[in-house]
Amino acid sequence: MTPKATLEPLDLDRDLALLHAWVTHPRSVYWEMQGASREDVTTEYARIVADPHHHAWLGRVDGEPAFLAETYDPAHSPLAELPEVRPGDLGMHVLVAPTDTPVAGFTRLVFRAVLDHCFADPAVRRVVVEPDVRNAKIAALNAAFGFVVARAVELPSKTAALSFCTRAAYDGPAAHLSPERLATAQRHLVAKAISEYAHERIVTPVPDADQWRLSAPDGGSSYTFAAQRLALEHWAVDEASLTRWVDGAPADLDAQRFVTEFAGLLGIPDALLPTYLEEIASTLASSCWKLAHSTATVAELLDADYQALEAAMTEGHPGFVANNGRIGYDLDDYAAYAPETGSAVRLEWLAARRSKARLSIGEGLSEARLYDGELDATTRAGFAATLRGLGLEPDDYLYVPVHPWQWRHQLAITFAPDLARRDLVHLGTGPDDYRAQQSIRTFFNTSRPDRHYVKTALSIQNMGFKRGLSPRYMGATPAINDWVHRLVEDDPTLKGCGFAVLRERAAIGYTGDAFHALEVRSPYQKMVAALWRESPVPLLSQGERLASMTSLLHRDARGGSLAGALIEASPMDATAWVRSYLHAYVRPVVHCLLAHELAFMPHGENLVLVLRDHVPVRALMKDVGEEVCVMDASIPVPEEVERIRADVPQDIRALALHTDVFDGFLRHLAAILGTDGVLPEADFWAEVRRCVEQHAEEHPELADRIAAYDLQRAEFKHSCLNRLQLLNTLEMVDIADQASSLQYAGTLVNPIARE
Template sequence: MTRPDLPTADHLTPESLAAVQRHLVTKAIGEYAHERLLVPEETEHGWCLTTPDGRTRYTFAAVRLPLEHWAIEAASLARTVDGEPAALDVQQLVVEFAPLLGIPETLVPVYLEELAATIQSSAWKWSAHRVGVDDLVGADYQEVEAAMTEGHPSFVANNGRIGYGLDDYLACAPETGARVRLVWLAVRRSQSRLSLGRGLTEESLYAGELDAPVLDAFRDRLRDVGLDPDDYRLLPLHPWQWTNKVAITFAPDLARRDLVLLGEGPDDYQAQQSIRTFFNTSRPERHYVKTALSIQNMGFLRGLSPAYMGPTPAINDYVHDVVAGDPTLGGCGFSVLRECAAIGYTGDVFHALAESDGVRSPQQKLLAALWRESPVPRLGAGESLVTMASLLHRDRDGRSFAAALVAASGRDVRSWLASYLDAYVRPVVHCLLAHDLAFMPHGENLVLVLRDHVPVRAFMKDVGEEVAVMGDQPLPPDVERIRVKVSDSLKALALHTDVFDGVLRHLAAILHVDGLLAADDFWGLVAACLHRHAADHPHLADAAASYDLFRAEFDHSCLNRLQLRNTLQMVDLADQAESLMYAGTLANPVAGR
């Protein structure tokens, strides 16, 4: 007999599978072709893609847009095997084209497993997400966050989450909008590190995140087992991490009382699209909490290193000061959400092994967390928040959220887009030219502020792990880690790859396909944004010349190639630039404008 609480996967049906497979195969062909792994051939009736063995053919209609973006008409996509119609199947597509995709044979099953998990989550979203984009216009920030269906716009296997069970998915996945209570541990003070940003103390951090009765109860818990509360710090933990990792892997530490389970906190949180970061829905003014989560997702095991995070608050203070002190960035309303505190436990045998023998391991990234500022207290009257990833969202019926926002704003699409570019592209370009400062400005890392449904300014987040100083300006010792030495052409990829190819390519295609704005006109507006910045900042002409943002072409840095090469670890986080993979060059869509 089936248990009443057993997850039954009712969302996995022939109907949901067919819809999801069509979407994922369309995306896979488009993105693999964009990265020049697959080369469709033009025919009299559209496009054709044939497997290396010649047995399987895919035919489809598509428009090729700037940056070699393939806007494939999903409904037109058909597959035949040995001349007979066959069902679309993204896993079979990968197997069929494996010789061209460059996946090591030993990792093909891992990639196929991540695709299966992506199918599962996509099927759940297809079945459960009935909210149309018109209903999302004006919706609460976290309603929009949970409504996102795509994951990363470029990666095909983008919802791997290997390690999650179906019950974990339903309880914790961002798209379910589930409310989660974080687990709190007491960690022995002498065997942990707490780093605090400017203006914070340990006491003020905890008092801001936990009400006095909760703190008192935690202290009483320690006293009840004969421990002095002053000997411990408090560390928030993902509930999955407690059950599946900490309670087992740190059994000796728990027995020694170096770690003590305090229980769940009373606040409800919601997982963000980054899956291990939580927004406080009970008290939205409180910090985000980013936790270690030892699942395999999109090329990484999602742990957090206490050593790596130690300088994070200092890095965030530095970047905040640069941004806050710049009048141009202030005029854009651009600011950062500081990661203002980080904590990690280092009293385990894995850290001792690293100290004695230099052995590095994933086990050193199991127990850490950080706190990030919430954007909610910084909202003005009439302003609302959305993740920038939402601009690339389509609902179940294929309708675009960006188009819905434009319609609701009452503005013409050019005016709306110009405001968005001034909120996003202008500050990113200014940070590059004025400060040699590069972010990782993809859709999930920015929170947009809307006024009358128009993006007017932006918050940048995830600063500690994904910011780089590419110049030789003096840096505080704790901040020196973020300095990278790269060529001028590689510096410019912070705009060309991360913004143009990573975000705007997809938005341009949405507006083009929906008939709102031709892609050529879209890139003309992007060029106009860059020219306005140049005209306003003649003193940055030398920097602009070295970056050469209007160059004819730029190196084609490819994301799926990274994951296909090593789905377990796409890049070396200590030297990300050297880990990148390229496929020739792309024509710059703003060149000559």
């Protein structure tokens, strides 16, 4: 049952002790009452209670005191002389009761209750807040609820970010779902669907005067648009030109209708069509949220830190049409856990009985060092005390980080017998703040950026998979990562490129449940697991910063390209900038293929770029354990690494470059730089050709492999991502045998073919 929040007038006689504890708590530093005595608090709130223009409220959640709120008339406050203040404004302050065991989504519940209280008065047109400009957490929360910063103002005790939320902007948790935003999101997604489905030869636009026309199979509707056809059959659709026609008249664009109109060509099984339409709807919802809140311009992102940049991304995977499914999240979950919200998340922790769990640890690490590095001594002592309080011996348990959604929606229910048997024990919330990455179930530690990423099991449906983690499959993950790390570190070419892998140092999974006793594999066996991956932050040198490679494809709400802005801000021209980027990215991928028969999954979210003076100078590969493959079964590998070896046909091996790099990422970047006039597309691909040829010239010892791979062949197989998802949106490939799942649509002309 959803918790209920209520507000009532503050009773100073009744509430003083509670009030004093809250406002003087170290976590309440921005309340500006640190060190205040009970008498000080009494004096301040007696003044507020007596002021007809200022009111104090005690907030309860399910009847228990949980927050403090204040409302005031800005015209009778230090804001009174500011020109932005208008009739109908209501000032607001809110303080959530400080706690060492925060509950995910609780602050948003409180914030919404206070705003509902404010707007319950029909005379209120805008709510005004003036938080300290240093308070980044409240700034993110304000933005999520529709507040817009007007400017910084100097108040008696702080520099404040004067911010306003209009009644129109605040319409509850679904305020972002407006007709105007939906129309923009629909236009973008239909344009993308036409572009990507045409690229995969699922639909076939035909010339129509100076435009293109795509007609639905039943003839009931058609679409006209302008587009440039670029290398690799990339369709750069002009979104503004896109028009839908029904019975000869213009009609609203609708991505779900588009899918149903072309369902026969798309090949979606009837039973899965509703699921795919749900993923389309979720993608539209995410786009609407981003249109409302992701307002940073590319100029503002040029020097943004790693996590600010990660949260600013407005597009999911560049190839997939339904790329923000996240089926299972409700509105509050989205606000709390979607990467674009930039929300702080604290992970839940479980103790798993050692005899029914497996912890795999990489070289140079031990169980004690792992937990010492991830959990402070106070937290570890608290976990041990919880176990002892239940009559359990801490040494009999391992600690497992858990996604808060996974705990509430899956583990507390589906694993109730395991919890009741004390095979699993809920230990509570950890103290560190994390942020979800674009990969949705991976978290970056913002409290301690030097600590590991944490990747958690998350049983939501997103982009072709339930996002669980298999304890069985992950058992070898640290050993695989160590082996790949040694290979990369010992290779002079890779070292010369600055290429490195972010190792997955430890993996843990619980297998004591009823589901693991079954022979049949199922998502239920992937619900209690996690891994720890190295942070890139300790690898930075002076003057360097980080950016996910996917950010190079980002456009802001005005259409500005971040890649174009980086080039303009750098000391290099576009050609030199692209050359540096390809040396950091493409050259290592090529070398790993030719020197080691080693393939990664080098898409945008799996690469972290290191930038210096806005130029990519090296790349860090992540998600190694699930994605890496040695493609020649005759190459010896250690027994514990055997899982990554496969006998991949020779004509398929080169797709690790042609499909995963050229088609999966570079065609999108080439299109952005070309259509924006930054670098002609032909010049971009000439630089890619140069990068590959230069590597070949410098490695004559690899001549046989270079000939076998034939990276500059005239054509290569056209492996299609959307075809995979459309065929089975619930599980589009077999992770253990991905090559056999591939879907092809003829061949593509190689943009770096020999001239």
